[in-house]
Amino acid sequence: MNTKKRIVILGATGSVGMTVLEEIARYGEHFEVVGISCHSNIERAEVIVRNFSVQALAVTNSQIAVPKNICGKIFRGINGLIAMVESLEFDAIVVAMAGVDGLRPVLRGIERGKVIILANKEILVVAGELVMNLARAKGVTILPLDSEHNAIFQCTRGDNRFIRRLWLTASGGKFWNQDRQAIENATVAEVLQHPKWSMGKKITVDSSTMANKGLEIIEAMHLFGVDPARIEVAIHPACAVHSLVEFCDGSFLAQLSPISMKYAARYCLFYPERINVSEQSLDIFQLNELRFFRPDFEKFPCLRLAIEVAQSKQSKRIAYNAANEVAVELFLKEKIALWAIPEIIEDALSKVEDKHYSTVEEILAVDQMVRSKAGQLAKRFNV
Ligand code: NDP
Numbered sequence: 539m540n541t542k543k544r545i546v547i548l549g550a551t552g553s554v555g556m557t558v559l560e561e562i563a564r565y566g567e568h569f570e571v572v573g574i575s576c577h578s579n580i581e582r583a584e585v586i587v588r589n590f591s592v593q594a595l596a597v598t599n600s601q602i603a604v605p606k607n608i609c610g611k612i613f614r615g616i617n618g619l620i621a622m623v624e625s626l627e628f629d630a631i632v633v634a635m636a637g638v639d640g641l642r643p644v645l646r647g648i649e650r651g652k653v654i655i656l657a658n659k660e661i662l663v664v665a666g667e668l669v670m671n672l673a674r675a676k677g678v679t680i681l682p683l684d685s686e687h688n689a690i691f692q693c694t695r696g697d698n699r700f701i702r703r704l705w706l707t708a709s710g711g712k713f714w715n716q717d718r719q720a721i722e723n724a725t726v727a728e729v730l731q732h733p734k735w736s737m738g739k740k741i742t743v744d745s746s747t748m749a750n751k752g753l754e755i756i757e758a759m760h761l762f763g764v765d766p767a768r769i770e771v772a773i774h775p776a777c778a779v780h781s782l783v784e785f786c787d788g789s790f791l792a793q794l795s796p797i798s799m800k801y802a803a804r805y806c807l808f809y810p811e812r813i814n815v816s817e818q819s820l821d822i823f824q825l826n827e828l829r830f831f832r833p834d835f836e837k838f839p840c841l842r843l844a845i846e847v848a849q850s851k852q853s854k855r856i857a858y859n860a861a862n863e864v865a866v867e868l869f870l871k872e873k874i875a876l877w878a879i880p881e882i883i884e885d886a887l888s889k890v891e892d893k894h895y896s897t898v899e900e901i902l903a904v905d906q907m908v909r910s911k912a913g914q915l916a917k918r919f920n921v
């Protein structure tokens with residue numbers, strides 16, 4: 539590479555954002571971080587701005603005080619973030635911010651023809667059709683950073699013609715081999731101790747209910763244009779295989795790497811090239827058995843519900859995502875038990891009609907409507 543790739547990172551202060559920054563720091567001669575966003579963590583954003591000589595910072599939480607001299611250009615609120623994406627000169631945008639507020643900035647990035655490195659799955663769950671249609675129309679590459687989808691992309695290299703089935707692997711979270719009672723009575727502290735991955739709190743809870751895998755089924759169906767009936771989930775506690783593709787001629791391809799988001803981040807940052815690294819990666823002799831287990835849909839109703847909504851229209855997917863987010867937040871505040879999460883999702887799903895939407899405004903309005911309904915519905919589960 540002769541010139542540095544100019545990168546914007548939305549959600550730079552989060553778990554994925556920091557992993558991407560570590561990779562950029564490791565291979566600093568190849569990249570320049572031109573803009574970042576944070577929501578509330580100004581202290582961490584300030585360190586990033588200083589360490590990476592970042593020109594522009596967007597702070598999406600309008601309640602947070604921002605010191606004037608922290609960065610050359612400062613943008614405020616979600617509209618400020620959109621203005622940053624519209625005004626900076628860059629090559630790729632890493633979307634590692636949480637939540638559906640990332641939708642508009644992603645659409646602006648696509649409209650500008652920029653490469654999208656997408657970790658945020660909520661955006662595809664609520665607006666997959668809109669995002670993928672615009673990307674196709676603009677000839678924009680969407681590089682999945684979510685490890686399973688990144689694994690699939692590494693196997694297909696963007697050619698989805700010969701896929702028979704996708705096999706999404708799942709760690710199974712903390713409870714996959716425990717009885718139902720252990721799940722139902724789980725405390726916040728137990729749930730946040732993920733046995734394999736270190737991630738943000740919300741996705742760690744989703745991993746224990748398997749709502750994360752449910753969201754990933756919907757994410758995969760949009761990214762790879764595959765009907766949900768051809769997307770399978772396999773629990774793979776070793777977390778060495780990050781997903782598999784079964785092709786129409788009977789061959790399978792899989793991607794393996796150690797348990798860290800850095801491999802997916804590295805792949806996306808250097809795509810379509812690969813960087814030559816000297817560090818030790820997987821030691822295949824340590825992989826005693828590569829075992830896969832069928833998920834138990836009774837034990838994990840969030841997974842069953844996600845498969846149902848994947849087959850339904852968009853309104854149900856928006857409702858699933860919004861109700862789950864509301865319920866997870868209440869669980870983290872110790873207001874509801876873990877078992878109440880799928881109950882709240884199911885209640886919320888019954889309150890929306892099966893409908894498709896063509897505009898961002900409609901999508902975000904339904905998202906808001908479901909959030910307030912789910913908040914009401916959750917009251918009967920308060921502990
Ligand atoms: P974290 O909670 O660690 O980080 C979230 C990031 O988003 C932070 O930078 C945070 O800012 C920012 N943020 C939070 N709320 C908002 C908001 N309302 N508007 C704008 N920005 C916001 O999450 P993760 O890094 O774990 O996950 C980020 C995304 O990546 C999620 O969509 C998740 O599903 C996806 N993902 C994560 C994986 C992982 O390994 N963690 C794996 C695959 C996908 P601040 O900290 O400044 O408040």
Ligand code: MG
Pocket residue numbers: 684685686754
């Ligand atoms: Mg994942």
